[in-house]
Amino acid sequence: MKTSALDRFLRYVTFDTRSDEKSSTFPSTPGQLTLLRALTDELHALGIADAAMDAHGYVMATIPATRGMSGAPVIGFIAHVDTSPEMPGANVKPIVHTQYDGRDLVLPDDPTAILRVADDPALASRIGYDIVTASGLTLLGADDKAGVAEIMAAAEHLMTHREVPHGTVRIAFTPDEEVGHGADHFDVTRFGAVCAYTLDGGSAGELEYESFSADAITVTFKGFNTHPGYAKGKMVNAIKLAADFVARLPRERLSPETTDGYDGYLHPYQMEASVDRTSVKVLLRDFKTAGLKEKAALVERLAHETIANEPRATVECKVDESYRNMRVVLDRHPDVVELARTAIRRAGLEPIEKPIRGGTDGSRLSFMGLPTPNLFAGEHSFHSRLEWVSRYDMDKAVEVIVNLCRLWGERRPTAG
Numbered sequence: 001m002k003t004s005a006l007d008r009f010l011r012y013v014t015f016d017t018r019s020d021e022k023s024s025t026f027p028s029t030p031g032q033l034t035l036l037r038a039l040t041d042e043l044h045a046l047g048i049a050d051a052a053m054d055a056h057g058y059v060m061a062t063i064p065a066t067r068g069m070s071g072a073p074v075i076g077f078i079a080h081v082d083t084s085p086e087m088p089g090a091n092v093k094p095i096v097h098t099q100y101d102g103r104d105l106v107l108p109d110d111p112t113a114i115l116r117v118a119d120d121p122a123l124a125s126r127i128g129y130d131i132v133t134a135s136g137l138t139l140l141g142a143d144d145k146a147g148v149a150e151i152m153a154a155a156e157h158l159m160t161h162r163e164v165p166h167g168t169v170r171i172a173f174t175p176d177e178e179v180g181h182g183a184d185h186f187d188v189t190r191f192g193a194v195c196a197y198t199l200d201g202g203s204a205g206e207l208e209y210e211s212f213s214a215d216a217i218t219v220t221f222k223g224f225n226t227h228p229g230y231a232k233g234k235m236v237n238a239i240k241l242a243a244d245f246v247a248r249l250p251r252e253r254l255s256p257e258t259t260d261g262y263d264g265y266l267h268p269y270q271m272e273a274s275v276d277r278t279s280v281k282v283l284l285r286d287f288k289t290a291g292l293k294e295k296a297a298l299v300e301r302l303a304h305e306t307i308a309n310e311p312r313a314t315v316e317c318k319v320d321e322s323y324r325n326m327r328v329v330l331d332r333h334p335d336v337v338e339l340a341r342t343a344i345r346r347a348g349l350e351p352i353e354k355p356i357r358g359g360t361d362g363s364r365l366s367f368m369g370l371p372t373p374n375l376f377a378g379e380h381s382f383h384s385r386l387e388w389v390s391r392y393d394m395d396k397a398v399e400v401i402v403n404l405c406r407l408w409g410e411r412r413p414t415a416g
């Protein structure tokens with residue numbers, strides 16, 4: 001008996017795998033290990049003998065090549081088990097709305113949580129299909145347990161249909177993507193694939209191979225603190241300098257609130273304030289890495305302008321690299337994206353290609369030597385109580401995975 005991606009998904013979402021950015025352990029929370037262990041057992045049950053979890057919690061496994069296909073390129077599929085720290089992820093109660101009829105869905109545990117077709121064109125396009133929501137108090141966890149379930153269902157399909165020709169297929173389930181550490185301990189050499197696909201995207205057909213390039217800049221103002229009662233002519237308040245600096249940042253452009261598509265931004269997102277010393281952290285985002293340098297230069301200029309009339313203050317700017325646009329790597333491996341397009345078309349879908357205004361584990365993995373674009377998994381309204389997924393998108397994702405395995409199998413060097 002085959003287990004559908006949806007059946008698997010309904011089980012995986014009951015595991016509390018919320019990650020925690022403040023944790024000092026890896027993975028950041030023990031609940032992730034519970035699911036990762038369960039997945040290892042399920043892979044064994046499918047006959048995937050080498051499935052194992054490493055010391056950091058990463059699960060890797062191999063679907064062996066079919067007869068005569070071991071010369072084909074090794075490819076991989078990756079999904080993350082953790083859910084966003086921004087929303088409760090314990091006691092998730094998934095609800096299957098069979099053949100969804102297009103009505104507003106009032107989630108039972110909180111009547112203010114309502115999915116409305118009028119607000120969500122993607123939902124409107126799934127009328128008539130089975131969809132799954134949470135119950136109103138938690139996220140659903142389709143990001144990225146939909147991806148996990150799809151890879152597991154595809155693995156079962158490939159293990160039970162050995163007549164489908166394919167090369168060696170590697171699988172990885174990873175922790176801590178949502179807190180930006182999913183690639184930290186990913187052993188690219190041990191994974192041993194020429195490329196991989198994360199299943200962590202939206203509606204059926206979506207294919208993502210461009211992400212932001214990202215840095216963060218910390219701007220630290222130093223002032224001078226003294227007793228405020230006797231501060232006349234002496235005190236230099238770093239909080240006021242920082243507030244002045246933030247007010248100088250562009251608003252109508254170069255801001256997350258006022259940009260979309262291919263436009264980058266500067267985004268002040270954290271401040272540590274005292275009279276003596278105040279730091280402002282600013283995210284820098286651009287699809288071109290050169291654009292990051294321009295944005296950093298603008299921030300530095302505004303920071304220095306802020307203290308131009310206050311010789312007693314100083315300011316320091318420090319840039320930290322976050323990740324780079326995966327397209328730089330993927331452009332050198334055009335097959336990786338081209339075969340994904342073909343696999344999507346063979347599933348009867350038109351590829352929907354758009355830039356990711358963020359990063360994925362693939363952004364970092366690509367620069368670690370594993371070119372990794374992102375495929376749709378059916379996630380919608382992720383990181384929210386209104387998160388939902390449809391059976392249709394999940395089944396299509398399984399089909400695309402199987403198609404990719406076949407297509408890469410056809411790339412095996414012919415003997416002679």
Ligand SMILES: [Zn+2]
Pocket residue numbers: 080143144177200
């Ligand atoms: Zn995700």
